[in-house]
Amino acid sequence: MVTSTSPVAAFAALGDETRWAVLEALADADPAAGLTASALAARLPVTRQAIAKHLVVLEAAGLVDSRAVGRERRYRALGAELTALGRRLERIGDAWEARLGRIASIAEHLERG
Amino acid sequence: MVTSTSPVAAFAALGDETRWAVLEALADADPAAGLTASALAARLPVTRQAIAKHLVVLEAAGLVDSRAVGRERRYRALGAELTALGRRLERIGDAWEARLGRIASIAEHLERG
DNA sequence: AAGTGATGCAACCAGAGGGTTGCATATTGG
């Protein structure tokens, strides 16, 4: 797990429609090659610079990968990180539900005396 | 599934530390009773009004539940929604990874001739 | 060597958002 930053940052990163559009475009692209900021800007209705900023956020959140290839920089979507984040959320939710279950069973015991 | 709004809104809601603090406080509380905005404000270092706004966001995102009890309003954390959201994320991540796997296997086939 | 295309950095703008204070309103308890 290379998940460097806090999950909260990752959720904040996922809390923006444009960023999802970027992620989906990256997921659609050839993972081996990746996509450049310019290529993404061609597909989406915002400037290259705006895309670049989103990519910074996504990379800081660990949801995206980049490598320099000559004069361009190729980005890839990291599905595994998304999966890990999802599992984390799932565990937390389950824990909360479990607590609810315990309370319910205690209440049941009390009722029965 | 009562998940009304878009998942993006839910992620945005989860992209704030204070909101996590609120959620955790709610998860710690007795689920049957819940907590009021005032009670939460007593536990956290922000105003009741700030808490109230966060609760609006969390409820709109479907992560929190509320019911009026006399003159007060009790909030509960909905762990199940969190779990569902987590599963969703997991599925998307897995799909992206699967695509990566397909590409890899195609490449392998091509190499073998 | 020169032109072209891609990136990076900086300034700037407008709107959203987290936070506060203040006040009005409603409901409970004596």
Place this chain on the structure above:
DNA sequence: CCAATATGCAACCCTCTGGTTGCATCACTT
């Protein structure tokens, strides 16, 4: 009925952020 407590609503402030334009830079191609 009256006082106390909890909520709701509104205005306001400041920061963050998504977006833009403009310019400098750097690497590939011819």
